[in-house]
Amino acid sequence: MIKKIRNMDYNQEECGQYIKALEEERRKILVFQRELPLCLDLVTQGAYKCKIATIERCKKEITETATDNVYGQSECSEQTTGQCTPVLEQFLTIKDSSTFNEEEVEEEFEDEQGNHDPENDSEDKNMKSDWLKSVQLWNQPDPLLPKEEQSQQMMETVVKRDESMREDAMANSGERRRRETERKQRRCWSSQLHRRFLNALHNLGGPHVATPKQIRELMKVDGLTNDEVKSHLQKYRLHTRRPSQTVPNNGNSQKQHFVVVGGLWVPQSDYSTGKTTGRATTSGTTTTTTTTTTTGIYGAMAAPPPPQWPSHFNFTPSIIVEEGSGSHSDEVVVRCSSPAMSSSTRNYYVTKN
């Protein structure tokens, strides 16, 4: 008897381990459920069937044990039930664990999504029962139907189930993707930050020589990422690139004018107002194109800036002053906390002098 129970426990343990392993694999595959829906299906089924098998075996064993007890009497009536109870518990927990694991997986999603809608629970359960129903349909085809139709039905069920699973997987992965690819908060390039950027750019020999990484390192701004610098640099390069002749700038006295200082576009107002100190001397790359008159300004420039770009910045001489100063403060880092503040430079490139 005890031997029997031990044997049973052993089998359960063995099967439990197997289930555990299957579920582990299932969890792993779940990550690739979109690519491997069938694998997931197989593993899930494997675990499920294994559980069912264990449950059935346990039932059988229990029945046998009960029968033994009834007829074999005394021996271990209390002990046996005492030992059988955990089996029952295990039986229950197995079932629980089967549902639990699905829920666990879902919880993982929910955790990632961060929003768990309790109203959907009933729906989930319905869906689960549907899933189980389909399994049942699978295993127990309508006895009234002829064989071909049964197999047809089975196939349909399989296909349907496959499709629904794939759809689920798609939906989940889509949801997951949406979560994963949630956009980071926009970085606002304050004038100060941009100044640092320009400064670094200048130190590195101009926008076409400097690399994002170098720039970032030179800027020494906490939390600033390569990507951000890269993006900014791209925009900068784009805007400082030689534009196609037709700059709708002519006669627009509203627009600010710019000059090239050391390969950097600087508003003429800043550069020509005598604010520019000390610069002009450094590296060989420094080509100070002196300012011209308001009208001829772009003619002297290698690449006139687009009407919009730097006009939002105040290219103050502090570009040079900050040079080499190892100090960096977080104050230059501005995160657009509210949507209203984000995006347009019109709003957030404010001079902080």
Add this chain to the structure above:
DNA sequence: GACAAAATAT
């Protein structure tokens, strides 16, 4: 809807 900035993908 156009546009620009910033983020993200290739």
Add this chain to the structure above:
DNA sequence: GATATTTTGT
């Protein structure tokens, strides 16, 4: 790292 594309805010 450079460039293209997408998303986002105005």
